[in-house]
Amino acid sequence: MAAEDQSQASQSDLPYVLILKPPASFLLFGDHFFDSPNFQYLKAYESPLPLPHFLHTHAQSIQALLSSGGAPVTADTIRLLPRLGLVVTTSQGLNHIDLSECRRRGIAVAGAGTIFSADCADSVVGLLIDVLRKVSASNRYVKQGLWSSQGTYPLGYKLGGKRVGIVGLGSIGTEVAKRLEAFGCSISYNSRSKKPLVPYTFYPNVVELAANCDALIVCCALTDETHHLISKEVLSALGKDGVIINIARGPIIDEKELVRCLVKGEIRGAGLDVFEHEPDVPVELFALDNVVMSPHSAVFTRESFDDLCKLVVGNLEAFFSNEPLLTPVALDDLPHFSGRKD
Amino acid sequence: MESIGVLMACPMNSYLEQQLEKRFKLYRFWTVPDKSSFLASHKDSIQAVVGNAGAGADAELIEALPKLEIVASFSVGLDKIDLAKCKEKGIRVTNTPDVLTEDVADLAIGLMLAVLRKLCESDRYVRSGKWKRGDYVLTTKFTGKKVGIIGLGRIGMAIAKRAEAFSCPISYYSRTEKPEIKYKYYPSVVELAAHCDILVVACPLTKETHHIINREVIDAMGPKGVLINIGRGPHVDEPELVSALVERRLGGAGLDVFENEPYVPEELFGLDNVVLLPHVGSGTVETRQAMADLVIGNLEAHFQKKPLLTPVV
Numbered sequence: 196m197a198a199e200d201q202s203q204a205s206q207s208d209l210p211y212v213l214i215l216k217p218p219a220s221f222l223l224f225g226d227h228f229f230d231s232p233n234f235q236y237l238k239a240y241e242s243p244l245p246l247p248h249f250l251h252t253h254a255q256s257i258q259a260l261l262s263s264g265g266a267p268v269t270a271d272t273i274r275l276l277p278r279l280g281l282v283v284t285t286s287q288g289l290n291h292i293d294l295s296e297c298r299r300r301g302i303a304v305a306g307a308g309t310i311f312s313a314d315c316a317d318s319v320v321g322l323l324i325d326v327l328r329k330v331s332a333s334n335r336y337v338k339q340g341l342w343s344s345q346g347t348y349p350l351g352y353k354l355g356g357k358r359v360g361i362v363g364l365g366s367i368g369t370e371v372a373k374r375l376e377a378f379g380c381s382i383s384y385n386s387r388s389k390k391p392l393v394p395y396t397f398y399p400n401v402v403e404l405a406a407n408c409d410a411l412i413v414c415c416a417l418t419d420e421t422h423h424l425i426s427k428e429v430l431s432a433l434g435k436d437g438v439i440i441n442i443a444r445g446p447i448i449d450e451k452e453l454v455r456c457l458v459k460g461e462i463r464g465a466g467l468d469v470f471e472h473e474p475d476v477p478v479e480l481f482a483l484d485n486v487v488m489s490p491h492s493a494v495f496t497r498e499s500f501d502d503l504c505k506l507v508v509g510n511l512e513a514f515f516s517n518e519p520l521l522t523p524v525a526l527d528d529l530p531h532f533s534g535r536k537d
Numbered sequence: 538m539e540s541i542g543v544l545m546a547c548p549m550n551s552y553l554e555q556q557l558e559k560r561f562k563l564y565r566f567w568t569v570p571d572k573s574s575f576l577a578s579h580k581d582s583i584q585a586v587v588g589n590a591g592a593g594a595d596a597e598l599i600e601a602l603p604k605l606e607i608v609a610s611f612s613v614g615l616d617k618i619d620l621a622k623c624k625e626k627g628i629r630v631t632n633t634p635d636v637l638t639e640d641v642a643d644l645a646i647g648l649m650l651a652v653l654r655k656l657c658e659s660d661r662y663v664r665s666g667k668w669k670r671g672d673y674v675l676t677t678k679f680t681g682k683k684v685g686i687i688g689l690g691r692i693g694m695a696i697a698k699r700a701e702a703f704s705c706p707i708s709y710y711s712r713t714e715k716p717e718i719k720y721k722y723y724p725s726v727v728e729l730a731a732h733c734d735i736l737v738v739a740c741p742l743t744k745e746t747h748h749i750i751n752r753e754v755i756d757a758m759g760p761k762g763v764l765i766n767i768g769r770g771p772h773v774d775e776p777e778l779v780s781a782l783v784e785r786r787l788g789g790a791g792l793d794v795f796e797n798e799p800y801v802p803e804e805l806f807g808l809d810n811v812v813l814l815p816h817v818g819s820g821t822v823e824t825r826q827a828m829a830d831l832v833i834g835n836l837e838a839h840f841q842k843k844p845l846l847t848p849v850v
Contacts, residue, residue, distance in 0.1 A: 219672060313680035317703065321650030321679075328640075328821070330647050330814065331657040337813040338806040342799040348815045353823040355639035377702035378643055474668040481664045489659040490668040496654070498678035 209235045210515050211256045213276070216240050218263035218285045220500060229261065231508045234515055236261070250275040259514060261507065264288060270296040281514045283507055287311045287367070287494065288444055289524065290417040298526040305510040308522030309366045310502040311494040315442050316370035318493035319412055322440050322466025323375075325487045327352045327410075332484040352463070355379040360408030362401055362424070363415025363443070364390060371412055383408060386415075401425065405432040410440065417444035427452045430462055438464045442493040445471040454479050457486060468493045538840050542582035544602070546592035549611050553829035557587065560837065566592075576601040585609065585836055590769070590816065591798065593617030599626065607839045609832045612819075613637055613692075615849060616742035616769055623850050630850035631835040634691060636827040637819035642695035644818050645767045648791030649684075649700075649735055651812045652763050653677045658809045680704055685733030687726060687749060688740025688768070689715060696739060708733055711740075726750075730757035735765060742769035750774060755781045761788040767818050770796040779804050782811055793818050 212234050220228045226238070237257065242249045250257075250272065257276050262268050264286040270293045273279060282292055283305045297304050325331050328351040336348050359375050361368045361384040372382045372395060383396035385404040390397070398404040401424055405411050411433055415421055425439065425448040433439060439462065441448055450471040456462045457480065464485035470476050473491055480486045509521045543561040545554065557563045564583065569575040576598075583602050586594045589611040596619045599605060607629040608618055615632055623630050651657055654676045662673045684700045686693045686709045697707045697720060708721040710729040715722070723729040726749055730736050736758055740746050750764065750773040758764065764787065766773055775796045781787040782805065789810035795801050798816055805811050819828065834846045 222672065223675060313704075314678055317650060317679045318654065321647065321654055321656050324643060324647030325651065325656055325660075328644055328647055328817065330644075330651050330812065331660045333814050333817060334651070334657045334812050335661075337801055337815050340803070340806070342801065342815040346799075348817060348820075350820050350822045350825060351817065353640055353821040354643045374699075374702045377699045378646075379639060476663055476668070487656065487660050488663040489656065490663050490673045492659055492673050492676070495673065495675050496678040497675050500675065 209233065210258055211235060211237045211253070212259045212261050212283075212511060213237050213239060213250075213253070213257045214261045214266075215246070215268075215272070216263065216266035218261070218266075219495075220263075220285060220503065223500070228504060229507050229511075231512055233512050234259070246272075247275060254278070259283065259511060261285070261511070262292060264291055267291040268297075269293055273297065273300060273302065281305065281511075281520075283510050283514075285503060285507060287315070288417060290444060294524070294526055303514070303520060304524040304526065305514075305520045305522050306524045307503070308506065310506055311499055312366040312370045314496050314499050315367045315414075315493045316374055318442050318468060318489070319367075319371045319414070319440050319466075320374050320378075322442070322468070322487055322489070323410055323412070323438070324354060326438050326440070326464040326466045326485065327354050327357075329484065331487050356381075357409040358383065358407060360384065360398070360404040360411045361395075362404065362411065362413045362447075364393065364395070365414065365416075367442075368412070368414035371414060380410075401429050402432045405429045405437070406434075408433070409436060410438050413439070413441040413443045413447050415443055415447065417447055421447050423447070423449045425449060425453070430456045433462055435461055435463060437462050438466070440466040442468040445469040445473060450477065457483055538837075540582075541584050541840060542579065543585040543587060543836070544579075544583045546586060546588040546594070549587075549589045549591075550825050550829050552826060553587070553611065553832060556829060556833050557836075560833070561585070573601075580604065585839075587611060587832060587836075588617055590614050590617065594623070595619050596622045599623065599628065607631070607836065609835045611828055611832050614742060614769060616771075620850055628850070629839060629845060629848060631832070631845055631847050632849050633819075633828040633831045634847055636831060637824050638691045638695050640821050640824045641692050641767050641818040642699055644793060644814070645692075645696045645737055645739070645765055645791075646699045646703075648765050648767070648793065648812055648814070649682075649737075649763070650679055652765070652789045652791045652810065653679045653682070653735075655809060657812055681706075682734040683708065683732065685709065685723070685729040685736045686720075687711075687729065687736065687738050688746075689718065689720070690739065690741075692767070693737075693739040696737060705735075712745075726754050727757045730754045730762065731759075734761065735763045737765040738768040738772045740768060740772070742771055747771050748774045750778065752777045752781075755787055758787055760786055763787075763789040763791070765791045767793045770794040770798060775802065782808055 259281040262284045273296045281303045287307045333348045359380045364384040364386045385398050385401050454477045466487045468489045541561045544564045584604050584606045586608045594608045599622050610632045613632050613634045680703045684705045689709045689711045710726050779802045791812045793814040
């Protein structure tokens with residue numbers, strides 16, 4: 196056979212990976228970002244067919260699915276894919292995947308592992324210093340020429356010695372703790388269960404954690420149990436000298452209540468990378484200098500995307516060569532994720 | 538002590554003013570219409586000067602105050618005080634070390650994160666409503682970046698300790714190498730600049746360190762290099778820095794201090810890789826109070842003939 200024909204023949208032998216919607220990486224780097232010579236992609240979003248019809252047409256060819264936060268993998272979708280053996284997600288969060296259904300069907304899930312933990316922790320520290328020391332607000336002040344016309348900017352608050360309460364002491368929470376200890380902060384946490392080998396103070400519920408800290412950091416997964424975990428009661432316990440930082444998922448905080456507290460000055464400030472209805476952000480926050488916001492970009496560094504590329508391709512290649520996944524998600528021990536989108 | 542005249546060089550802290558007024562006769566230099574005639578008429582009553590990073594006691598002021606016994610600075614930096622003249626005349630000098638070390642180091646790291654991760658610009662992006670149209674740009678990871686510190690004193694060491702928690706390899710330049718320190722030493726600022734990703738100025742301002750960040754150092758830092766200045770504005774050749782940033786020969790800068798505060802070069806206002814702060818290194822409620830208490834403590838100790846708390850001269 197001619198070389199061209201040969202490559203076409205081997206192309207059609209390559210296993211298929213389904214993509215429902217383009218991940219952020221494709222928008223930033225183009226849709227060859229996760230390419231590999233060992234498999235090919237089937238892009239549902241490029242087909243004129245309605246999704247169920249598309250899935251029905253290709254059901255027998257799809258063994259793996261590449262998912263991202265904006266493209267939920269529901270039980271309905273999974274049921275249309277009888278040969279599905281693997282879901283790989285580009286996100287840290289897993290709340291958009293029906294993990295119970297995956298477990299039931301024996302479908303493996305590969306996550307982000309710890310590749311994003313450093314960047315997430317760095318974002319937490321950056322936002323916390325920004326809120327306490329008014330970095331963004333005073334940068335705005337200087338860049339509007341107000342330092343020379345209006346004088347000194349109001350004082351901020353010291354980070355050193357503050358009590359930090361971490362909600363969810365997973366990989367990200369642990370990296371946050373390690374960093375903030377170097378700033379002289381004392382660390383406490385709430386997690387589904389106490390971690391015996393950890394030197395930090397454990398509080399059995401978030402209200403008690405909030406009552407005993409000056410900065411509450413949300414680092415946990417979004418599950419049915421953690422939806423609106425940061426409630427009016429928690430914010431009230433945090434109090435007017437307390438700040439909250441959220442780089443996890445918007446719905447973990449009762450956003451209406453958070454906005455009310457911030458507008459009324461019932462808490463000191465907030466650093467928010469995530470919101471309940473992204474990309475919509477409550478406009479009341481735009482008038483507040485004690486709030487620092489970012490557009491769900493805690494992991495948006497070149498380095499994290501390079502690592503993500505290697506990880507996604509690595510997991511898919513391992514799957515198709517019957518080798519162990521690089522970052523398998525343990526489906527036995529997880530709280531209930533109902534698979535609804537953020 | 539109520540008859541002891543204390544001259545405050547410029548406005549710096551209202552709690553400090555209050556506390557000084559309770560104990561001494563406080564003169565607010567900035568409210569005086571004619572400074573030289575004020576000095577002429579009050580020269581025999583002023584025994585202390587309280588200064589800060591912006592204004593202190595230069596040779597001219599010292600000469601005009603024959604009864605001056607002590608200069609207490611509301612800062613750790615001493616560049617606004619003529620130390621040689623004070624030594625010559627037996628005038629004591631105190632500053633506010635240690636109480637502000639953590640705040641300044643925290644801000645240095647805060648600036649590094651703000652510049653590399655474009656935190657201020659991301660906040661602006663969200664506030665402008667642009668997020669609805671698309672994601673913000675990719676930024677640069679801070680963890681693991683090489684941090685080079687100029688001046689490994691209290692503040693430099695505190696910066697190093699914090700950066701280490703982010704797995705940043707630390708290197709430094711100092712007047713002399715410190716053999717007990719495990720960080721890599723470079724014998725010149727240019728070499729340090731060439732071997733780090735983020736260069737931070739944390740040394741005192743002296744004749745030797747004036748414009749320690751010059752064109753040669755900026756060139757060595759290169760188009761990805763980031764400069765953080767929490768020292769003094771005159772550490773940096775400001776026009777050189779501005780043109781390097783505008784021409785994108787330097788990757789970014791986080792600046793808390795400027796050559797001519799409160800004036801900041803306007804060419805920097807529109808740059809998304811530059812964070813500008815109004816000299817707030819020690820600017821927290823907690824630390825400014827601690828600094829004020831130290832100034833008062835030093836003055837009381839002096840006039841009660843007790844040992845000074847934080848003497849420099």
